[in-house]
Amino acid sequence: MLSKSQARAFFLGGTVVTFSIFIGLTIYSFMPNKDQSNYTKLDKQVVRGKEIWETNNCMGCHTIMGEGGYYAPELTKVIDRRGEGYVKAVLTSPIPWAPNGRKMVAYNMNEKDAQAMIAYLKWVGNIDLNGFDRVVSPLAKANQ
């Protein structure tokens, strides 16, 4: 029968081994030759777009790469799907955008911020998502 010290060894040993593998896999995932995100194409405008994305908590309603609020559409490939003009119109609108009656916050962005958001969304749209981008609708329409 298992003793308490054996049980403790199982816990401590398992923890050390799995954490070590986890750290190893994390390093492996971010090796330059494993990059799937076009990291080198990150420029100041994209980073500014990410800042705006976070400052306005867009993820609180939308999803990006499948992560977010499930309340408003997935935006990973929104530029492919809707085009830059549509996205810019939504971001610069002074009144709440309300497709099908569901209201969005009116961000009334200036030209510079709207362009930064578009650059960020374009960058995200080019990430290799291991097939998710071909399945998730309405992203799938861009891939048909």
Add this chain to the structure above:
Amino acid sequence: MKYKSQKIAYWFFALAMLLFALQLVYGFIMGFDRIGIQGLHDIIPFNVARAVHTNLLVVWLLTGFMGAAYYIIPEEAQRELISPKLAIVQLVSLAVVGVIAIVGFHFNHWEGRKFLEIPRELDFLVVVNVLLFLGLILGTLFTGKRKTTTALVLSMGLLFAALLYLPGMIWFDSQVMDSFFRWWVVHLWVEGVWELIMGGILSFLLIKLTGVDREVIEKWLYVIIGLTFLSGVLGTGHHYYYIGVNKIWLIVGGIFSALEPLAFLAMALFAINMYRKGEKSHPNKVALFWTIGSSIVSFIGAGILGFAHTLPQANLYTHGTLVTASHGHYAFWGAYAMIVLAMISYAMPNLTGRKRYMMKTGSAAFWLSNIGILGMTAAFGVAGIAQVYMERKMKMEFMTVQNEISIHFVILLLCAAMFTTGIIMFIYDFIKYGRPTDEALVDQKTKAPEFSSKEEVFELN
């Protein structure tokens, strides 16, 4: 209670209940938003309500864990808390940081990262607060008369939870890296170190409520938390399938997250077996309901519902849908909310000296909240599955699908009303009968046995 400083726990439980009640209010705002009633949109848009709802969840659970620790550690270490005054300072500062964060969300002052919306400058205050808390807990534990496994596991969980908060404070230019390390906090908390905290509290409650030998319970505690880390750490990979990192996570995440239910199954079997094994019967049946209930509901919510969409082939379709919300609600409720409510139910009669063990309100609170949340989980689940088929199989537009599934949110709101009724009854009991008193202090030399040889149920209602 055995030590006067255990009374501190009451104030943490009180703050936790206040935040829990507020969390429900914001949940209703979101529910009404989803069926098109958006009267509060200009003041509290959905992203504000969501940030408040999820952050209040995290903060009230952490406050509950802290309260549990302030109750458990002095009893396990067999000494008073090293500084009750600093514990009060810690409580007040925690409440102040929480209020600033929640008010700030209403003025667009946040990080905009799911579950980690608290802005970075407040993160530093959180760190100071948690360091003070850990100092008090670890100081008490290591200067105490004994260091039990239960106390060590609970403290280790709290320490790791604090350490794992740090990766969430780092800024990343890349959305991929941001998401990757955000899960270091969120996943490794809820499917890792928080389970240590849950295991520690569960172990304490089972020792007290069943009378089974501490050595037996603590041995199995090691096995359970061993299984938790063995599956849960590499199981983080199920969040990495489709966020722009290497395909190796599809294999690693798939295998190890499929093993995650084992830890929850072990926890449920452990709790039920210890209950059966216990020869003596503790009169606090409501605490026992919440304790055993927590282990079973966490197995269903976190284990089974998590497994249902954790394999990459299934997750490809369910990722980013309401299926996740279904699993999330039942998992958080079973694993963490119920164990905090179990702890409060156990501690209340001991802190007050009132032998209110099997109250009608307590029992009704348990059943109403549990049936209510089960209905909410089903409503989210049905909406999620319908969303997957319409959106991802039939390629329908997002908002067209949302309108089609809005009826499920009417059901959700009705079930949420039942759930809230149960919680209101729990909080009513807590407010009316929960205030601690020094008269409840048990003299260790003349202490009466905690168990009765035959079942004693005190019907005071």
